[in-house]
Amino acid sequence: xxxxxxGYNLPISxxxxxxxxxxxxxxxxEVKSDFRFKEYIFGCLNCGVCTASxxxxxxxxxxxxxxxxxxxxxxxEVLYDMMHEYxxxxxxxxxxxxxCPFVNNPGGLVAIMREVAVRNxxxxxxxxxxxxxxxxxxVMTTGNQLSADMLQPDFFPDWxxxxxDNMENLRAKRLAIPFDVGKSVKTAWEVSLETAIExxxxxxxxxxxxxxxxxxxxxxxxxxxxxxxxxxxxxxxYEEEE
Amino acid sequence: xxxSVLVIGGGPAGLAAARALGRLGVPTILIEKDGQLGGNxxxxxxxxxxxxxxxxxxxxxxxxRDVEQNPNVKVLLNTELTACxxxxxxxxxSLSNGEKHEVGAIIVATGFxxxxxxxxxxxxxxxxxxxxxxxxxxxxxxxEGKLYRPSNGQLPKRVAFVFCVGSRDRQLGxxxxxxxxxxxxxxxxxxxxxxxxxxxxxxxxxYMDVRTYGTWEYPFYWAPQEQYGVRYVRGRIAEITYxxxxxxxxxxxxxxIVQRPAEVPMDLVVLVLGMEPSSGTKKVAKILxxxxxxxxxxxIPSEESGSxxxxxxxGIFIAGACxxxxxxxxSFSEGEAAxxxxxxxxxxxVAV
Numbered sequence: 369x370x371x372x373x374x375g376y377n378l379p380i381s382x383x384x385x386x387x388x389x390x391x392x393x394x395x396x397x398e399v400k401s402d403f404r405f406k407e408y409i410f411g412c413l414n415c416g417v418c419t420a421s422x423x424x425x426x427x428x429x430x431x432x433x434x435x436x437x438x439x440x441x442x443x444x445e446v447l448y449d450m451m452h453e454y455x456x457x458x459x460x461x462x463x464x465x466x467x468c469p470f471v472n473n474p475g476g477l478v479a480i481m482r483e484v485a486v487r488n489x490x491x492x493x494x495x496x497x498x499x500x501x502x503x504x505x506x507v508m509t510t511g512n513q514l515s516a517d518m519l520q521p522d523f524f525p526d527w528x529x530x531x532x533d534n535m536e537n538l539r540a541k542r543l544a545i546p547f548d549v550g551k552s553v554k555t556a557w558e559v560s561l562e563t564a565i566e567x568x569x570x571x572x573x574x575x576x577x578x579x580x581x582x583x584x585x586x587x588x589x590x591x592x593x594x595x596x597x598x599x600x601x602x603x604x605x606y607e608e609e610e
Numbered sequence: 611x612x613x614s615v616l617v618i619g620g621g622p623a624g625l626a627a628a629r630a631l632g633r634l635g636v637p638t639i640l641i642e643k644d645g646q647l648g649g650n651x652x653x654x655x656x657x658x659x660x661x662x663x664x665x666x667x668x669x670x671x672x673x674x675r676d677v678e679q680n681p682n683v684k685v686l687l688n689t690e691l692t693a694c695x696x697x698x699x700x701x702x703x704s705l706s707n708g709e710k711h712e713v714g715a716i717i718v719a720t721g722f723x724x725x726x727x728x729x730x731x732x733x734x735x736x737x738x739x740x741x742x743x744x745x746x747x748x749x750x751x752x753x754e755g756k757l758y759r760p761s762n763g764q765l766p767k768r769v770a771f772v773f774c775v776g777s778r779d780r781q782l783g784x785x786x787x788x789x790x791x792x793x794x795x796x797x798x799x800x801x802x803x804x805x806x807x808x809x810x811x812x813x814x815x816x817y818m819d820v821r822t823y824g825t826w827e828y829p830f831y832w833a834p835q836e837q838y839g840v841r842y843v844r845g846r847i848a849e850i851t852y853x854x855x856x857x858x859x860x861x862x863x864x865x866x867i868v869q870r871p872a873e874v875p876m877d878l879v880v881l882v883l884g885m886e887p888s889s890g891t892k893k894v895a896k897i898l899x900x901x902x903x904x905x906x907x908x909x910i911p912s913e914e915s916g917s918x919x920x921x922x923x924x925g926i927f928i929a930g931a932c933x934x935x936x937x938x939x940x941s942f943s944e945g946e947a948a949x950x951x952x953x954x955x956x957x958x959x960v961a962v
Contacts, residue, residue, distance in 0.1 A: 413778075414818075415846035416844075416866040420862050420864040421849065421862070433864070466781070467781065467848060469774075469846070
């Protein structure tokens with residue numbers, strides 16, 4: 369139990385213990401200074417409605433009540449440790465929020481903690497985001513989450529043997545769809561260059577590119593190649609029009 | 611200055627005020643919007659009253675009888691206040707029966723209403739017949755004299771009390787953050803009554819904390835556990851569902867003391883209802899211009915007087931559950947205190 373007699377039953381990891389106290393305080397303070405923080409936590413009666421309503425609680429060692437309690441206790445050590453694994457079990461459904469008699473938002477607190485973890489390039493976030501590299505690439509370059517060409521037989525073995533056949537001749541199958549879906553296999557729907565450029569501007573202005581560079585430099589380079597290519601195309605078009 | 615007093619509301623506080631004024635020899639008009647006196651305890655067929663475990667007929671009966679028999683008290687049933695003009699000491703009141711009166715003082719005892727549990731959809735009230743309110747359980751005891759599951763008429767094996775339904779809950783808005791005060795004690799009493807008559811029925815109380823304040827602690831919290839084996843589980847019920855497989859309800863909660871999420875079968879679930887200001891209280895507050903709590907809408911006394919009975923309007927006194935959750939016996943006391951204040955205000959020469 370490692371000095372935590374109830375609730376957060378995971379022992380504090382050696383990694384967390386090795387981190388200087390000031391650094392842990394800095395991280396927790398970064399979470400608490402988020403503008404949403406004050407609207408997400410009020411008081412707590414420990415009634416357990418959040419945890420009882422929590423779908424993740426049924427399958428994982430995760431309790432929204434624990435999140436709220438640790439913030440109220442200002443338990444820096446546990447909060448810092450939670451940000452590496454514990455909080456990633458939350459499915460962000462916010463049932464805790466719509467049930468809490470105080471209208472605390474444990475799911476919202478988790479969202480802030482995750483953002484801080486990503487911003488600070490926690491090792492855990494790198495590992496957690498790895499399986500989503502393909503999705504991230506699509507979203508950041510096209511705004512599409514999924515596309516036909518992402519459905520590859522060996523990616524979804526649980527979908528059954530028929531799936532392999534379905535993946536063949538994707539382009540022809542897409543073209544055969546009797547309504548307009550962009551007729552592309554690379555995106556789920558067509559994204560205009562203007563839209564893509566606006567999106568890149570948002571990524572740039574909100575620091576998303578920077579965040580990604582810290583998390584996954586390889587993916588960042590791949591994405592930036594596409595982004596820059598599109599930006600050049602846009603520039604050329606713009607000049608032509610002028 | 612008129613020498614008569616208008617009492618609005620024929621529940622415990624209003625009855626106590628009217629009875630005391632009648633005994634003091636003050637001409638009193640008691641108006642009640644329902645067709646009978648007694649307020650919620652009589653209207654809703656309460657079975658046993660906390661804290662003295664007496665029947666409503668034993669506690670409220672004498673007040674009703676005295677009020678009806680006292681020649682100084684004029685009782686008007688099915689009557690509401692519709693308008694009020696004039697100055698303190700000579701309020702000109704209009705009633706829904708067309709009568710107009712001039713009164714020296716007014717006592718407001720317009721009471722509360724129980725929370726409508728349909729507003730908490732996740733608790734399944736109105737959806738599953740075996741989810742009932744504590745009012746319906748009282749009525750079951752008092753009118754039918756037996757405990758049963760509405761779905762099949764059978765005796766339940768496991769009964770759960772769900773505390774704080776419509777109380778201490780900001781999800782319903784700022785209006786329902788207050789505590790109902792009576793719920794914990796009544797549930798202890800109802801649990802004991804079930805265990806006394808049906809020792810094989812398991813009774814569980816799901817609570818956030820148990821507020822059997824003052825002298826109620828032993829009789830309504832410790833005794834249910836020590837003497838009757840009522841079980842207390844700490845955790846607010848998150849939702850109630852139904853399993854067609856066994857025809858029983860499931861209550862979902864986290865036992866926050868032993869840190870364990872649970873979903874347990876129940877045959878009968880009793881929702882412990884909160885209190886809200888009655889529609890009459892809100893209406894009368896508007897007509898008379900009485901100060902209300904901005905959140906709960908209950909009436910609030912004047913700050914200057916220091917008294918809990920004196921309203922912000924001179925000559926208007928407030929008593930009982932129109933000011934917030936209160937038990938029946940305290941309502942009587944407040945009604946009696948309001949009568950004394952009203953008599954003093956009109957300068958009544960009291961009969962000795």
